Amino acid sequence: MAFFNTYKRIYLQDQDVKSKGDIFMCQLFGGGHKACYDSESLKSIMEKAGFSQISEKKQFESAIPEIREIEPSSEGRSLETLYVEAFKE
Amino acid sequence: MFILRALLWLSFKVRHFTEWSLNLINKFGSVPYDYLLKALLFAQADKLKALEKFNVGCGHYFIKDWLNITFYGDFYEGIILRQDTGAFFLNLDINKAATIFSGNIKCVYASHFIEHLTYDEGLKFLRLAYSGMRKGGGNPPDMPRPNTMDNKVLRKRYGVF
Numbered sequence: 001m002a003f004f005n006t007y008k009r010i011y012l013q014d015q016d017v018k019s020k021g022d023i024f025m026c027q028l029f030g031g032g033h034k035a036c037y038d039s040e041s042l043k044s045i046m047e048k049a050g051f052s053q054i055s056e057k058k059q060f061e062s063a064i065p066e067i068r069e070i071e072p073s074s075e076g077r078s079l080e081t082l083y084v085e086a087f088k089e
Numbered sequence: 090m091f092i093l094r095a096l097l098w099l100s101f102k103v104r105h106f107t108e109w110s111l112n113l114i115n116k117f118g119s120v121p122y123d124y125l126l127k128a129l130l131f132a133q134a135d136k137l138k139a140l141e142k143f144n145v146g147c148g149h150y151f152i153k154d155w156l157n158i159t160f161y162g163d164f165y166e167g168i169i170l171r172q173d174t175g176a177f178f179l180n181l182d183i184n185k186a187a188t189i190f191s192g193n194i195k196c197v198y199a200s201h202f203i204e205h206l207t208y209d210e211g212l213k214f215l216r217l218a219y220s221g222m223r224k225g226g227g228n229p230p231d232m233p234r235p236n237t238m239d240n241k242v243l244r245k246r247y248g249v250f
Contacts, residue, residue, distance in 0.1 A: 033204045035211060045208070049215035064196060070144075070152045072200070081201070088222045 003079065010076040027080070042084045051086035059083060129167035130189060136169050140177060141195040145218070146202025151176035155198070158183065183214055190221025197222065 004020045007027070017023055028036050037045070043054045059078055060068050062085055130137070140156040151157040153175040160166075164180045171177050181189070183206075197218045203211045 031205075034207045035204050037204065042203075045212055046215055049212060050219040051215070064198070070155075070198065072150060088219055088224055 006075075006079055010079070037082070039082060039084065042082065046084065046086050050088070052089050054084065054086040057083040057085050063087075126167045126185060133169050136177075137189055138191055138193060141193055141223075143194055143197045143218075145183060145197055145199045145214070146205065147200070150200070151178060152198070158186070158189075184210060186214075186217060190217050192221055192223065194218075194222045 004023050007023055008017060012023065012026060015026070017026065027033075039056045043056075046054050059073070059081065060071060061083070062071075064070065137156075142152075142155040144150075144152045144155045144157045147157040147159045149159075151172065151174060154177075156169070156177045156179055158179045158181055160182045161180055166180050166182070169177055169179045179189070199214075199218075203214065206214060
């Protein structure tokens with residue numbers, strides 16, 4: 001519930017959304033989105049592409065040394081972002 | 090094709106990217122678009138090989154010293170520009186990007202991007218990224234961020250042209 005309320009406050013203040021379903025649809029189809037992934041499905045498609053050592057990460061947790069410099073950060077970003085990292089061996 | 094590539098190469102090498110280059114491209118308006126795009130990327134092959142970190146589907150968010158790739162339909166496509174910020178920018182539809190993944194890429198960062206592709210397009214992109222990366226490279230995609238910046242804002246904010 002906290003996720004939906006925070007998401008609505010950050011992104012949908014001016015829109016007529018009344019339910020969690022409305023917010024889910026905004027997330028799914030808003031901004032030109034054509035697909036939706038959870039951790040398992042994102043790992044699955046990356047594995048299918050050939051990657052290995054696939055793992056979910058926290059914000060700023062990465063093998064990229066300068067991740068704190070390149071990763072944008074905001075309340076909304078932290079709320080709605082799923083981080084997955086993988087390698088080519 | 091050779092003449093076109095040679096002219097484009099000369100344009101980028103000698104004059105870098107100038108209005109003269111754009112006029113040159115416009116003169117070849119009858120050349121099939123994909124053909125011209127391949128020639129453009131070929132002409133910049135040396136520049137592409139030197140870039141080993143790709144920020145794909147970056148929208149308005151550019152990273153210094155990285156090749157930042159996004160696609161604006163009404164913007165010149167296939168031209169690598171170095172901005173005042175030190176970021177490299179390439180306007181390109183990622184579905185046509187096979188030629189830019191060189192095999193020497195150290196890292197592909199795709200933030201809030203893959204959800205803007207269909208599942209099949211996303212798989213194609215990940216396979217491209219995988220094939221273009223050197224062994225030991227990483228590929229962290231994260232998602233999703235609405236892309237709200239338009240071409241005018243891009244020009245105004247970053248002074249692309």
